[in-house]
Amino acid sequence: MASESKLVTYAELKAHSTKESLYILLHEKVYDVTKFIDEHPGGDEVILAEAGRDATEAFEDVGHSDEARALLPDMLVGDFEKTDELKTKGPSSSSSPNSAVSAAVEQGSNMMYFVPLAMLGAYFAWRYYSSGSI
Secondary structure, X not given: OOOOOEEEOHHHHHHOEEOOEEEEEEOOXXXXXXXXXXXXXXOHHHHHOOOOOXXXXXXXXXXXXXXXXXXXXXXXXXXXXXXXXXXXXXOOOOOHHHHHHHHHHHHHHHHHXXXXXXXXXXXXXXXXXXXXXX
């Protein structure tokens, strides 16, 4: 690749959002993942769902391996031109919608533990009282 990095606009990113030509935006850099889409372990739908927008959060949430990250430099197209049309998720960005979603997920994950434990407790109480052990 040349010493100067290409600057990719939002219009270019949107133009390459099909399976035949697919660019993905990760960490303010644009990657051409067209050749990789059929090999992606999660399937092509996962990548296509992030086309035309900042896929950084989705990429990091999955927890990709070092091997997956090692593939990225060969697919690099260039840096993303930051515009008002698309706000990238930089390392220090925090917004109220994201914090609201985070709080909802945290509350939901607490319920994932409480509900099964309550059901288990109810089952053992039912077994205890229905067996005539009183």
